[in-house]
Amino acid sequence: MLMTQSTLVTRFAPSPTGFLHVGGARTALFNWLLARKHGGRYLLRIEDTDLARSTQQAVDQLLDDLRWLGLDHDNAELVFQSRRLSVYNALIERLLVEGKAYKAYETREELEALQKQAEREKRGFLYRRRDLSAESIKQYEAESRPAVVRLAMPVRDYSFGDEVLGEIKLQANQVDDFVIRKTDGMPTYHFAVVVDDAEMGVTHVVRGQEHTLNTFKHIALQAALGYDRPVYAHLPVILNKDDGKKMGKRDRDKKIRVATHNWLKNKQQTVTQLASYCGLSAGRLESWLATDTQQLDLSEQVLVMQTVGLRESDLPEILVNDFRRNGYLPEALLNFLALLGWNPGDNREKMTMAEMTELFDLTGVNKAGAKFDRDKLAAFNTAAAAGATSDRLLAGLKDYLAVNPESPLNRASDDQLLATLSMCAGFRIFRDVEEKARGLFLHDEEVVYQPEAVEKVLRKNNGEGLGVLKLIHAMLETIDPWSHEPIEQAVKSFAENRQLGLGKVAQPLRVAITGTSVSPPIGQSLEMIGRESTLRRVQRCIDQTAPSAG
Ligand code: GLU
Numbered sequence: 001m002l003m004t005q006s007t008l009v010t011r012f013a014p015s016p017t018g019f020l021h022v023g024g025a026r027t028a029l030f031n032w033l034l035a036r037k038h039g040g041r042y043l044l045r046i047e048d049t050d051l052a053r054s055t056q057q058a059v060d061q062l063l064d065d066l067r068w069l070g071l072d073h074d075n076a077e078l079v080f081q082s083r084r085l086s087v088y089n090a091l092i093e094r095l096l097v098e099g100k101a102y103k104a105y106e107t108r109e110e111l112e113a114l115q116k117q118a119e120r121e122k123r124g125f126l127y128r129r130r131d132l133s134a135e136s137i138k139q140y141e142a143e144s145r146p147a148v149v150r151l152a153m154p155v156r157d158y159s160f161g162d163e164v165l166g167e168i169k170l171q172a173n174q175v176d177d178f179v180i181r182k183t184d185g186m187p188t189y190h191f192a193v194v195v196d197d198a199e200m201g202v203t204h205v206v207r208g209q210e211h212t213l214n215t216f217k218h219i220a221l222q223a224a225l226g227y228d229r230p231v232y233a234h235l236p237v238i239l240n241k242d243d244g245k246k247m248g249k250r251d252r253d254k255k256i257r258v259a260t261h262n263w264l265k266n267k268q269q270t271v272t273q274l275a276s277y278c279g280l281s282a283g284r285l286e287s288w289l290a291t292d293t294q295q296l297d298l299s300e301q302v303l304v305m306q307t308v309g310l311r312e313s314d315l316p317e318i319l320v321n322d323f324r325r326n327g328y329l330p331e332a333l334l335n336f337l338a339l340l341g342w343n344p345g346d347n348r349e350k351m352t353m354a355e356m357t358e359l360f361d362l363t364g365v366n367k368a369g370a371k372f373d374r375d376k377l378a379a380f381n382t383a384a385a386a387g388a389t390s391d392r393l394l395a396g397l398k399d400y401l402a403v404n405p406e407s408p409l410n411r412a413s414d415d416q417l418l419a420t421l422s423m424c425a426g427f428r429i430f431r432d433v434e435e436k437a438r439g440l441f442l443h444d445e446e447v448v449y450q451p452e453a454v455e456k457v458l459r460k461n462n463g464e465g466l467g468v469l470k471l472i473h474a475m476l477e478t479i480d481p482w483s484h485e486p487i488e489q490a491v492k493s494f495a496e497n498r499q500l501g502l503g504k505v506a507q508p509l510r511v512a513i514t515g516t517s518v519s520p521p522i523g524q525s526l527e528m529i530g531r532e533s534t535l536r537r538v539q540r541c542i543d544q545t546a547p548s549a550g
Contacts, residue, residue, distance in 0.1 A: 008204060009043065010031035012027060014047065017053040034204060045075075046079065101150060126174065156172050198225070198228070207235065236370050255315050344356075344360075450511075469509070
């Protein structure tokens, strides 16, 4: 099926080696928008030719992330490259027969030696076809020596027009006979991508700038295979706002390293002590702390984070799944991602998917790196949440809870969740709602009194706060009916009668019911917990935090 149709066809072609990165999500979005804008088709293909790194779990995660974003693809049957080996092999055989490709038998050591030689001669290493006698080939074949297949890339100048970057050129002296089939029999990315784009009728290849120079290989392959050349558009790199470096998974590790250095300094601890708290080797931590090239693996990260008091939500989100677990709305994330390297030409920023679809255009894509401004994303999310219907917010919060199964808000009914959302109105992300309201959904005995809150709110000034709690218990029993307005009124009168500021009463209550000094408004919080539970928590707090209780 070559490109005879006039419909615009785009594709997103991730390699399933882990969760979807925001950069990948931005690529998917731009392809989706372009196809939707032109009434074309947006296809999804799984590039899993790297068997050692591709996993089914990663495919499932990827599909789940794309579903969450709402970037639906138009091919009912997903294309998996690993299932198309016979197609690639038939084409590779054809190129071999036509003399456009050839087998190369160098071992890894031989290739390394050639590279070293190039380094010594201060030139880049480019593989060009080497004359092999028919005899040597016969011998290699007889001993079944592993071979790759390389494209005999015609030595000439190459160029292509990029919709974003303009004309891109490669000089003849940079031409390299690259591998199209590896020794394990799998096609390389370059080969499979070209064949599949052609066979799927892809008219527009929109992908990250890390692939710009690969395009020379791709256009050479298209020429060898007799395919049309699609339109190319390479998207700008996504950069961290603070250091201007390419945003990547390492940024999470970096944040943990900085927090660990601070912890060691503030707590005056040694790396050996830290290692013993974490159950890791001191040597491992020493070398990780000393460089910024090494990374801890995920399980090590968790151990260090627990010790130095860093939470998952303190780490910069990089993967789509990180944003989902922190409770962003996909519509806000998509709006933000769309502006990473594109703008509609006016100062417009807040857009719905329908508006972005209407306005999207490759000519509005920038060349220069796009800064990932987390404050701006938070502002987008705050605005999207403030403007969303309660049904939308409820669905969003339930999705957040589904991916945060340990949250006590999972115990709440829909009505309680709706009430919680309105108590927390103005929130940034669902994680903030959870942090503010989680105490309300704990079982009484699960409330843990934070030492700082106990000190500051209950024990300070000779236990002033604790004194309030002891007195207020009796007053709470008399409130009728138990709903937020009478509760607020009663707390207010209680404070006025004792000539105390409202905070002097509300804060001790807050610590008693949640263990912390943050919660939604006190009347609504107490109403939600119920009278019985409130009284139990107040008593329990007095028992556990009065100085005699330790
Ligand atoms: N599988 C490649 C990647 O994930 C796709 C590149 C392309 O779009 O051609 O980077």
